[in-house]
Each structure stands twice: as C-alpha cells, then as structure tokens.
Amino acid sequence: MKWKKHDRRSMVGVFREMFLAGISILCVSTVIAGQPPDGAALVGNETCLSCHEEMGEAFEKTVHGVVFSAEGTKGALTCESCHGPGSAHAEESDPELIFNPAGQNQFGGRDLCVACHNTANFDNWAFSTHHTGDVNCSDCHRIHTETEMAVKKAIPELCYDCHSDIRAAFFMPSHHPVKEGKVECLDCHGIHGGGGRLTQDNSGRELCFSCHPEKEGPFVYEHAPVMEDCNICHTPHGSVANNLLSQNEPVLCLNCHAMHFHATIDGVEGAFTVPHNPSRNGVSTADGWKKGMLTKCTQCHSEIHGSDMPSQAISTSGNALTR
Amino acid sequence: MKKLISNLVVFVLVLGLFVIPVSAGEDEAVQTYSVWAGSHYTGFGDYTRKVGEYNLGNDEFLPELKGYYRFRDATRLFSFKAHYYDHKNISVDAKGTLSDRFTAELFYRSLTHQQGQDLLANLETREAGGAKILTHELRDKGADYHSDRYEAGAKFNWLVSRDNNIRIMAAHRSVLRRGEEQKIGSNHCYSCHITSQSVNIDKRTHQFEAGVQADVEKFTLGYQFGYRIFDSRAFDPAVYYDSAMHPTLNDLSYKVEFPSRLNYDDTILAYGAYPETEKISHKIRMKGEVGKGQLASSLTFNQTTNKKVELTSDAWAGVLNYAVLLSPRTRLVAKASGTRKSNDDPFIDLRPWREGRPAPVTTPSYVTNFDFTRYSSLDRFEGKISAEVIHRLTPRITLDVLAGFQLIDRYDYPTLDESYQTKRFIGQAKMRYRKGLKYANTVKYRFEKTSDPFRSFRGLFEARGFDVLEPAVTIPTDPPSRFIFYYQREALRYQDITSLPTDYHEFEFSSTYKPNMRYSLTAGMKGKYDKNGDLDSLDVEHLTLQPNLSLTVTPAPRWSFMAGYTFTYNKSRGPVTVALFDG
Incomplete structure (x- = not known):
C-alpha cells in the first residue's frame, strides 16, 4: 500500500495516519473475512486502472470519488480498500480472484460499507429485515457510476422491484402521493435500519405524527385507537376508502361501535308505537336503516382523532368527539 | 409567512456557500446539467376533485419544467435539481459535499391536496312529522376545499475529527399547510342541525434536530435532541348549540323545552379547534462489538405537551439488538424493546345537567353530575422480543426462522379497573434459493x-359514572316498547x-x-x-x-x-x- 507523505509531522498528522491505516486494515480484513484470494498482495490504483480505465473515470465523478480524492484520504482509500488485494486478479484477469462486495452476505463478517457509513441511519443495519433477507448494498446501489445517492433506479421504482404489492396499493383511489412524486418511501421507512423523524422505533403512531402532529394530542377527550395504533383505521399505502381508511364509514366504525340514533326506530316496516313517548309513534320503513347506513359517523363525530372541547350531550360526559 | 420567507432566505444563503465556490472555476471541474420542458393536462370532467386529489385539474395544458445540475471537482460535489409541475407543485433539492468532511442538503417541496367534496353530500332533505327537515346546512356552498402544503428543510453533517469518528449533525424542517377545509359542527339535534362552513387552514410545524456521535474504544456513542412545535393560526369556527325543543311537531311539545341530555344550551361556541403541541425528545444510542457479535441499543425519552390545555404525555423507549455468528453458516439476530407511555389524567369538571334550565320531569332520579377523571388509554407498557436464526443449508439455500412475542399492557384503559393485556406470538419461516x-x-x-386484540370497551359512549349498563330512561315493559336503544345490545355489543x-x-x-x-x-x-x-x-x-x-x-x-x-x-x-x- 502506498502512503501519502504529509509535510506536517505533528501528532495530529500521526494520529490521522494511524486512523487511516486502521480503516484500510479494517477494510482489507473485512475482505479477507469475506473471500480471501490466497497469497494476493496489494497492487495499487494504477494497476487496477490500467484495465478498468472507464470504470475509474466514472468512479471519480461519484460522491465516493470525491471522498477518495480528499486531502485526508487520498492514497489511503483505494480500489483495494473495498476489493481487497488485487495481485492475483491482476495477473490472471480472473474475476473469481478478486473480492466482489456485491457477493458479500450476512455470513461474511463485518459489513464492508457500514465500516465507513457509520452514522445513526445505519445503527441497526445488521439487524434489519433487508440484511437478514440477504439484500446486499449493491442490490440497490451502484457504486462506480454517477447516480443520485448511487442508487440503481430512482425511488420508488427501486423499491417496487421487490415490493410490487405496495406499488399496486399506491394506485388505489386514496393514497399517499408517492406516484405523484410528492412523498417518497424514505420519508417513512428507515430502509437501512435507522430510525425515522423523532420516532422511537420508526413505526406506528410516532411516525405518522411527524407529518400529522395535529392528531397526536394529548387531548382531553381521546379516541382510544388513536392512542393505540393509526393502522387500526388507516392503511398507509393506499385504500379504496377515502382518507386512507381501511374501510368506508360507517362500516369501519361499526367494527367496534354499534349503530345508534338512526337505529332507534324498528327495522321492520309498518306502524310502530313508542308507549312512553307517543309523540314518536309513526310508520317505519326500511328507509330508516338506509339513513343509518348512509350516514357517515364523522359527520357528527367530526373530531374523531381527539378534542379538547366537551361535546354537547351529557350522556357521554362530553366524550362524543363531536366538537 | 415570515418564517417561510426567512427559511427561504436561509435556503438561498446556504445554497450560495456551494454555488460561489463552484462558480470560481476549477480546471478539473466536471459539470453536468439537463433541462426538460414539457406539458401536462389534468381535468376532472364531471368527477369530484378528490379523484385527482394531488392535481390542480384546471382542464388545461400546463407547462412543466425539470432541471438538473451537477458539479464535481477534486474535493467538492454539488447537485441541484428542481421540478416545476405547476405553481402549487414545486420541488427543489440541493446537496453538497465539501471534501470528505461536510455534507449539506437543502430542500423545498410543495403540493396541493384537493378535498373537492362535500362531506355532507350524502345527507338529504327528508320528511318527518309531515314537515320537511333540513338535515344539513352548508354555509359556504361551493367552497374550494383544499390544502397547500409547503415544506422546507436543511440537513447538515460535519465530520469533526476522523480520529474518533466525531460527527455533528443538525436538521431543520418547517411545514406550512394553508387552504380551506370543511368544518362540521353538530349539536344535540344531530339529524336536523348539522352545519358546515369553510374555515381557513393555517397549520405550522417546525422541527429541529441536533446530534453528536463519537467512537469510544470499540463503541460508537451518540446523542440526539429533537424539538417540534405545532400550532394553528387560523380562527376556530363557531356554531350555535340549540336548546332542546322540537320545532316541527304539532303537539304540546312544540317549541317547549324538554329535559334533554345537554350540558349547554342556546349558546355559540367554538368547535374543531386544533391543539398547540410541543414535543421534545432525547435519544442516546450505542453500538459496537460485544463478544463475537454486534450490538446496537438506544434509549429515548419523548415528552409531548398540549399547551392549550396543559396536558403532557411522556414515553420512555429502550431498544437492544444483538447479532452473532453462531457458526460460519448460522447467524442469530435477537431483538428486545420496551416502551412505557404515560399521560396526564385530568379531572373534567362539567356543568351540572340542566343547570339553570327547567327541571327534568320524566326522570327526576337521573344522574346530574357528570364530572369524572379522564384516565388515558395511552398509559401502557409495550414490549417486544424476537429471535431469528438464519442458517445457510448450502451455498445456494438459506433457511430463516423467526419467533417473537409482543405484550401490550394497558394500565388505565377507560372504565376498566384492571389492566388489559394483549399478547401476540409471532412465527415466521423463510427459505431462499439463490444461484x-x-x-x-x-x-x-x-x-x-393474538389474544385479546385491541377492542372498544364501552365503545358505545356509555355515560361515565354508570357501573352497570342501563338505559338513561325507564322503558315500559307493559306493553313492551319496540323502541330500541343502542345501549340495549347484548354483551357482545358492549365489550367483546x-x-x-x-x-x-x-x-x-x-x-x-x-x-x-x-x-x-x-x-x-x-x-x-x-x-x-x-x-x-x-x-x-x-x-x-x-x-x-x-x-x-x-x-x-x-x-x-x-x-x-x-x-x-x-x-x-x-x-x-x-x-x-x-x-
């Protein structure tokens, strides 16, 4: 390995060199743990570029190229920092004799990319569903060519490759504006295992409230499922029902609540009497039930996510969420 | 609006940090740019605007522009992209990397969301007692219900010291939502007196995050602070709440106040008001190698306050994840997390029933005091544990087996004396073949x-203070009433x-x-x-x-x-x- 000689010989410089050496050793040791070409030695960038000139030119334009060219890292981070010792490959031109990070998996020891991408977003990469599902960094990212965030395809098409059912959901009448390009998958999903905005575990109500804070409360009058999980009533990717509801009203509400008010008249057709209140005697028709089923609960219970103001009817102690 | 302008000013200034050095010119600089110009048409025809809820739908062709610029020299990379879809749908994003130390991103995006429908459209004028009853009233018929969302933000990440991997990050985000919404006000005489009006939307969210991390021996330690405020600057709508009178019945009850279940009458009150919330979070995290495996953990504290009513909820959350290679072909991923949430329990002091109104006649023994302590259904402990074993049977076949358990223990679920638990067992098996x-x-x-999944206990809005479920009025049994009260359902309807x-x-x-x-x-x-x-x-x-x-x-x-x-x-x-x- 070629080391850049610094003019300054201060202790900071020495520590910097030691640290860079550590990174290189770490990267190389990772490579060795993954697929060690026996007896291979470091050959340096010039040897690599003698055959892979086009790839080198393209790489320089990438964000990795900028980092590799920076003052503190130039010469320390090379092709072999990721690909391992290349002498055997250079001599034989055999792709099997060089480490290909695209082939690394969760059994390959420490993850190569996370060694440098060591921020909060990657804290839980080793435990993430993508990682345990053998999704490799290079399944989504293209390292040697200039693309936005080095991804192979633009998001969300990249995600749809595996999650086609989610693409279908976004074509439902009610959906988050992902296909319109106004919201993207990364706004909600910590795909590298990291947390979302101000969320505890990047899931559930905490995540939703990062964009819909008016529904978080805490309210004087609560609606219990709002405290529990937004997904009890909503399906976030797309729905046939309005407002991303998993079912239309009133059927959704009737999953937990009985119909009331409109159901106070018999369901049979014909004349009926109300002995204790004769003024309400009348003739019932099936139309009464239609009225009930065709009324949306939120037309009265309009503050369904919670309210600080008491409703008018005392039978609920103000908790009817109508105000 | 001032904050939006100030955000845009900051946006432009920070953008200048990158643009100025870029324009200084470099021999090795590589610049790439592209411009796309086109047009699109959206029209809703006879359909409600909700059909194309994120389009203007002006029934005309609108110009559309996209631009992309990228600059790169030896130590700097800057990219800028913008998309003008229409005047309400614009996105701008600028990213810069200075050397290997400093990265910044600035973004702005806007969208419009068409509600485009009358929430009361399904109600009709219907007959009762020989007279027409207006079931709803639209005070602003034909109003353009929509909201425009503007979001601007910035993210910064600075690698202070490579020696200890010391990084500082900061992020800011502001969201402004403006437009008109249909607010529905309803009083006790629900079926006759639902009114709706168009109300301005002016909701503002500001969020700030800052964090620092460093490597200490073989661990990475980090701390992150979050602060978010939300408020609405729009006026709260108001509606008239009636007295209990039958205005249409041609008998003795005509325009005579009867003892209804109202706790306020003949008054105009605000409704549909938004809360003003402040959220603060602290998070510490640690990851590193322990034994032969990798460990990541975090401890988070969140506090959310509704400043209008001085209610506060707290949450503590801890996460512990560990992964280890049990053998060269077998890997174990174990996860555990726990969250404790608690909420203030305010005492709600309501006006006594019919205070200052004619005394009830038919039900003199009716409970008149409806004050109660609101115990929150948020109070709970949530725990999750799981273990996943991934075994590589052959170089091409991988077997993945997961087992997990989740517990939700609700402490103060409304009207229940004992805690209410949900337990969930999870099992999963996957097999992958990859050649x-x-x-x-x-x-x-x-x-x-799942045992005892979330359910609505006393979800029928039964009155507080009742220990047993019973109708609020006495129902004659001779002859039996055919008048069905909603709270007369069997037990299934009440609690299960x-x-x-x-x-x-x-x-x-x-x-x-x-x-x-x-x-x-x-x-x-x-x-x-x-x-x-x-x-x-x-x-x-x-x-x-x-x-x-x-x-x-x-x-x-x-x-x-x-x-x-x-x-x-x-x-x-x-x-x-x-x-x-x-x-």
Missing part, C-alpha cells in the same frame, strides 16, 4: 396469534367486539430470473388471511391474494424499461353488522 445473480427464489410463511384479527397468516412466493444484466423477470404471489375467531358465528375474516409479474429491460446504462402487473383480490366477511339489524 448467483441468475435465479432468486423466496418462499415465506408467517403467522401471528373487535374486527382486529386473533389469527393472521401470510404466505409469499417470489421468483426472479436474470438471464443477463439486461433482463430481469419476476413473478410472485402473496396471500394474507386473517380472522377474529373469538366471535363464534360472527367471525370476521379477510383474505387478500396478490399475484404479480414484472419485467425490467435495461438495454443501456441510462435506459431502463419496466413493465409490471399486480392483481389484488380482497374478500372480507364481517357478519357482525347483522347484529345491528337484529337489535
């Missing part, structure tokens, strides 16, 4: 068995009903074939089935089947063609609603 990059096949099965599943099954198969780097063909099938088996003959069931097929062709690095078809079949069975019609 290089050419074939990849996955088969997965997952089940979840939920459509959330007790049993959940998921099956998934996916197969990808890549003959070369240009073609990729994927076919798959996903099926989900869930049911609530606690309701006997009223079992609720849901079935979803989703076959899919997709093809990707990449003839050149910059060209990619995709085609896909996904069919979704959903079937639900919810006979529990029959109980409603049976009374």
Whole structure:
C-alpha cells in the first residue's frame, strides 16, 4: 500500500495516519473475512486502472470519488480498500480472484460499507429485515457510476422491484402521493435500519405524527385507537376508502361501535308505537336503516382523532368527539 | 409567512456557500446539467376533485419544467435539481459535499391536496312529522376545499475529527399547510342541525434536530435532541348549540323545552379547534462489538405537551439488538424493546345537567353530575422480543426462522379497573434459493396469534359514572316498547367486539430470473388471511391474494424499461353488522 507523505509531522498528522491505516486494515480484513484470494498482495490504483480505465473515470465523478480524492484520504482509500488485494486478479484477469462486495452476505463478517457509513441511519443495519433477507448494498446501489445517492433506479421504482404489492396499493383511489412524486418511501421507512423523524422505533403512531402532529394530542377527550395504533383505521399505502381508511364509514366504525340514533326506530316496516313517548309513534320503513347506513359517523363525530372541547350531550360526559 | 420567507432566505444563503465556490472555476471541474420542458393536462370532467386529489385539474395544458445540475471537482460535489409541475407543485433539492468532511442538503417541496367534496353530500332533505327537515346546512356552498402544503428543510453533517469518528449533525424542517377545509359542527339535534362552513387552514410545524456521535474504544456513542412545535393560526369556527325543543311537531311539545341530555344550551361556541403541541425528545444510542457479535441499543425519552390545555404525555423507549455468528453458516439476530407511555389524567369538571334550565320531569332520579377523571388509554407498557436464526443449508439455500412475542399492557384503559393485556406470538419461516445473480427464489410463511386484540370497551359512549349498563330512561315493559336503544345490545355489543384479527397468516412466493444484466423477470404471489375467531358465528375474516409479474429491460446504462402487473383480490366477511339489524 502506498502512503501519502504529509509535510506536517505533528501528532495530529500521526494520529490521522494511524486512523487511516486502521480503516484500510479494517477494510482489507473485512475482505479477507469475506473471500480471501490466497497469497494476493496489494497492487495499487494504477494497476487496477490500467484495465478498468472507464470504470475509474466514472468512479471519480461519484460522491465516493470525491471522498477518495480528499486531502485526508487520498492514497489511503483505494480500489483495494473495498476489493481487497488485487495481485492475483491482476495477473490472471480472473474475476473469481478478486473480492466482489456485491457477493458479500450476512455470513461474511463485518459489513464492508457500514465500516465507513457509520452514522445513526445505519445503527441497526445488521439487524434489519433487508440484511437478514440477504439484500446486499449493491442490490440497490451502484457504486462506480454517477447516480443520485448511487442508487440503481430512482425511488420508488427501486423499491417496487421487490415490493410490487405496495406499488399496486399506491394506485388505489386514496393514497399517499408517492406516484405523484410528492412523498417518497424514505420519508417513512428507515430502509437501512435507522430510525425515522423523532420516532422511537420508526413505526406506528410516532411516525405518522411527524407529518400529522395535529392528531397526536394529548387531548382531553381521546379516541382510544388513536392512542393505540393509526393502522387500526388507516392503511398507509393506499385504500379504496377515502382518507386512507381501511374501510368506508360507517362500516369501519361499526367494527367496534354499534349503530345508534338512526337505529332507534324498528327495522321492520309498518306502524310502530313508542308507549312512553307517543309523540314518536309513526310508520317505519326500511328507509330508516338506509339513513343509518348512509350516514357517515364523522359527520357528527367530526373530531374523531381527539378534542379538547366537551361535546354537547351529557350522556357521554362530553366524550362524543363531536366538537 | 415570515418564517417561510426567512427559511427561504436561509435556503438561498446556504445554497450560495456551494454555488460561489463552484462558480470560481476549477480546471478539473466536471459539470453536468439537463433541462426538460414539457406539458401536462389534468381535468376532472364531471368527477369530484378528490379523484385527482394531488392535481390542480384546471382542464388545461400546463407547462412543466425539470432541471438538473451537477458539479464535481477534486474535493467538492454539488447537485441541484428542481421540478416545476405547476405553481402549487414545486420541488427543489440541493446537496453538497465539501471534501470528505461536510455534507449539506437543502430542500423545498410543495403540493396541493384537493378535498373537492362535500362531506355532507350524502345527507338529504327528508320528511318527518309531515314537515320537511333540513338535515344539513352548508354555509359556504361551493367552497374550494383544499390544502397547500409547503415544506422546507436543511440537513447538515460535519465530520469533526476522523480520529474518533466525531460527527455533528443538525436538521431543520418547517411545514406550512394553508387552504380551506370543511368544518362540521353538530349539536344535540344531530339529524336536523348539522352545519358546515369553510374555515381557513393555517397549520405550522417546525422541527429541529441536533446530534453528536463519537467512537469510544470499540463503541460508537451518540446523542440526539429533537424539538417540534405545532400550532394553528387560523380562527376556530363557531356554531350555535340549540336548546332542546322540537320545532316541527304539532303537539304540546312544540317549541317547549324538554329535559334533554345537554350540558349547554342556546349558546355559540367554538368547535374543531386544533391543539398547540410541543414535543421534545432525547435519544442516546450505542453500538459496537460485544463478544463475537454486534450490538446496537438506544434509549429515548419523548415528552409531548398540549399547551392549550396543559396536558403532557411522556414515553420512555429502550431498544437492544444483538447479532452473532453462531457458526460460519448460522447467524442469530435477537431483538428486545420496551416502551412505557404515560399521560396526564385530568379531572373534567362539567356543568351540572340542566343547570339553570327547567327541571327534568320524566326522570327526576337521573344522574346530574357528570364530572369524572379522564384516565388515558395511552398509559401502557409495550414490549417486544424476537429471535431469528438464519442458517445457510448450502451455498445456494438459506433457511430463516423467526419467533417473537409482543405484550401490550394497558394500565388505565377507560372504565376498566384492571389492566388489559394483549399478547401476540409471532412465527415466521423463510427459505431462499439463490444461484448467483441468475435465479432468486423466496418462499415465506408467517403467522401471528393474538389474544385479546385491541377492542372498544364501552365503545358505545356509555355515560361515565354508570357501573352497570342501563338505559338513561325507564322503558315500559307493559306493553313492551319496540323502541330500541343502542345501549340495549347484548354483551357482545358492549365489550367483546373487535374486527382486529386473533389469527393472521401470510404466505409469499417470489421468483426472479436474470438471464443477463439486461433482463430481469419476476413473478410472485402473496396471500394474507386473517380472522377474529373469538366471535363464534360472527367471525370476521379477510383474505387478500396478490399475484404479480414484472419485467425490467435495461438495454443501456441510462435506459431502463419496466413493465409490471399486480392483481389484488380482497374478500372480507364481517357478519357482525347483522347484529345491528337484529337489535
């Protein structure tokens, strides 16, 4: 390995060199743990570029190229920092004799990319569903060519490759504006295992409230499922029902609540009497039930996510969420 | 508006940090740019605007522009992209990397969301007692219900010292939502006096995050602070709340106040007001190598305050994850997390029933004091543990087995004396076959068995203070009344009903074939089935089947063609609603 000689010989410089050496050793040791070409030695960038000139030119334009060219890292981070010792490959031109990070998996020891991408977003990469599902960094990212965030395809098409059912959901009448390009998958999903905005575990109500804070409360009058999980009533990717509801009203509400008010008249057709209140005697028709089923609960219970103001009817102690 | 302008000013200034050095010129600089100009047409015809809810739908062609610029020299990289869809749908994003130390991102995006429908449109004028009753009143008929959302933000990440991997990050985000919304006000005489009016929307959210991290020996330690405020600057709507009188019945009760269940009468009050909230969070995290494995953990504290009513909720959350290679071909991933949430329990002091109004006649013994302490259904402990073993049977076949358990222990669920627990067992098995990059096949099965899923206890809005469920008025039994009160349902209707599943099954198969780097063909099938088996003959069931097929062709690095078809079949069975019609 070629080391850049610094003019300054201060202790900071020495520590910097030691640290860079550590990174290189770490990267190389990772490579060795993954697929060690026996007896291979470091050959340096010039040897690599003698055959892979086009790839080198393209790489320089990438964000990795900028980092590799920076003052503190130039010469320390090379092709072999990721690909391992290349002498055997250079001599034989055999792709099997060089480490290909695209082939690394969760059994390959420490993850190569996370060694440098060591921020909060990657804290839980080793435990993430993508990682345990053998999704490799290079399944989504293209390292040697200039693309936005080095991804192979633009998001969300990249995600749809595996999650086609989610693409279908976004074509439902009610959906988050992902296909319109106004919201993207990364706004909600910590795909590298990291947390979302101000969320505890990047899931559930905490995540939703990062964009819909008016529904978080805490309210004087609560609606219990709002405290529990937004997904009890909503399906976030797309729905046939309005407002991303998993079912239309009133059927959704009737999953937990009985119909009331409109159901106070018999369901049979014909004349009926109300002995204790004769003024309400009348003739019932099936139309009464239609009225009930065709009324949306939120037309009265309009503050369904919670309210600080008491409703008018005392039978609920103000908790009817109508105000 | 001032804050939005100030955000834009900051945006432009920070943008200048990158643009100025870029314009200084460098011999080695490489610049790339592209401009796209086009047009699009959206029209809703006779349909409601909700159909194309994120489009203006002006029934005309609108110009559309996209621009992209990228600069790169030896130590700097700057990219800028912008998209003008229409004057309400604009996005701008600028990213910069200075050396290997400093990265910054600034973004702005706006969208419009059309509500485009009258929420009361399904109500009709109907007859009662020989007279027409107006079931609803639109005070602003024809109003353009919509909201425009503007979001601006910035993210910064600074690698202070490479020696200890010391990094500082900061982020800011402001969201402004303006427009008009339909606010519905309803009083006790619900079926006759629902009114709606158009109300201005002016909701503002500001969020700030800052964090620092450093390596200490073989651990990475970090701290992150978050602060978010939300408020609404729009006026709260108001509505008149009637007295209890029958205005249409031609008998003695005509325009005579009767003892209804109102706790305020003949007054104008605000309704539909938004809270003013402040949220603060602290998070410490640690990750590193422990033994032969990797560990990541975090501890988070959140506090949310509704400043209008001085209510506060707290949450402590801890996460501990550990992964280790048990053998060269076997890996264990173990996760544990726990969250403790608590909420203030305010005492609600309501005006006594019919205070200052004529005394009740028919039900003199009726409870008149409705004050109560609001115990929150948020108060709870949630815990999750899981263990996943991934074993590589052969170089091409991987077996993945997961087992997990989740507990939700609700401490103060409304009107229940004892805590209410939900327990969930999770099992999952996956098998993957992968032959290089050419074939990849996955088969997965997952089940979840839940005892006591979330349900609505006393979800019928029964009055506080009642220990037993009984009607508020005496119902004559001789002759029996045919007047059905909603709180007269059997026990099923009161406490045991939920459509959330007790049993959940998921099956998934996916197969990808890549003959070369240009073609990729994927076919798959996903099926989900869930049911609530606690309701006997009223079992609720849901079935979803989703076959899919997709093809990707990449003839050149910059060209990619995709085609896909996904069919979704959903079937639900919810006979529990029959109980409603049976009374």
